[in-house]
Amino acid sequence: MQISIKALKSFIKYNVSVAVTFTAITGYIVYAQSINLEILTLVLGVFLLAGGSSSLNEVQEYKYDALMERTKNRPLPTGEFTLKQAIVISSFFILSGTLVLYVQFGIIPALLGLFNIFWYNGLYTPYKRISAFAVVPGSLVGAVPAFIGWTAAGGYVFDATIVFIGLFLFIWQVPHFWLLMFKYGTQYEGAGFPTINHVFSKFGLKKVIFVWVLCTSFIALIIPLFLSQLSFWFFLMVFTLNLIFIGLFAKLAFNTTEEINFRKSFIGINIYMMFFMLMLIGFHLF
Structure with missing residues (x-):
């Protein structure tokens, strides 16, 4: 079967799979405090699994x-x-990714x-058809x-450090997804998905998002306490980053109009997560 690279990238949600792999790399480096060739195997395994899961999701929801x-x-x-091609590709990615992680x-x-x-x-994919709050348990994904990367490096799965990093990523996912509802909520509703837009007004949703942003920032400020060594300068950097983050979303939450600058807010929440992960990586490498 002939498959274009462009179509394959879309099918496996390439950008999302890269972001997922990045969080696994972060977990690995925070524990190992170094980079070696083994991390390339981690990248391969996690990327394959992420692509397989994303493509399976498209198989499940292609009608919607x-x-x-x-x-x-x-x-x-x-x-x-074709549906058959899609299932074959998804299965290949999932089985290959699992095998890579298990062997290595x-x-x-x-x-x-x-x-x-x-x-x-x-669980999450079918639950989206039932509840507007499916993203909350779904954010565990x-x-x-990050736990995969941490344990691949030899870390204990319930270590406080990775638990709080995981909690940070879990909480961050919720406002990240609900921001999408400002732009795409009507489309989701048209496809039969319940959305948070029918639970809160736009004013209310902005404030709910801000509460989740505050919770995300709170966990980010706790994480330095559980790293291998305390650093005033690292904490100061994290504190500054979170002041900027909170300031951006305070402006969103308390402005007097219902509408938001979706692009600015969505880019902002993604850059915040990326910078925090990069700071964790940098702190453990240099």
Whole structure:
């Protein structure tokens, strides 16, 4: 079967899979405090699993994707992939990723990867059709890759450091997703998904998002206490980053109009997470 690179990247949600892999790298480096060639195997395994899970999600939701402007050009709704091709690709990615993690790092990282697929594809994806709050338990999916990286480096899965990093990623996911509802909520509703827009007014939703932002920042400020060594300068950097983050979303929450600058807010919340992860990596490498 002939498959274009562009279609494959769309099918495996390439950008999302890269972001997932990045959090696994962070977990690995925070524990190992170094980079070696082994991390390339981690990148391969996690990327394959993330791509497999994302593509399986498209198999599960292709009929709904066809109803939304945002997703109607994905390979399954357009017919670029047949359903059989899509299932084969998804299965290959999941099995390959699991095998890579198991052979190189052992049973725990591999089981964590499979657990994440079960949680995302088996629970969260169908639950989205039922509840506007599905993103809350579903956000666990964003935290698990950091645990995969941590345990691949030899860390204990319930160590306080990785638990708080995972908690940070878990909480961050919620406002990140609910921001999407300001722009795409109507499309989701048109495809039959319940949305948070029918639970809160736009004014109310902005304030709910701000509360989740505050919780995210609170956890970020606690994490330095659980790292291998305390550093005033690292804490100061984290504190400054969070002041900027809170300031951006305070302006969003308390302005007098219902509308928001979606692009600015969405880019801001993603840059915040990326910078915090990079700060964790830098602190443990230099």
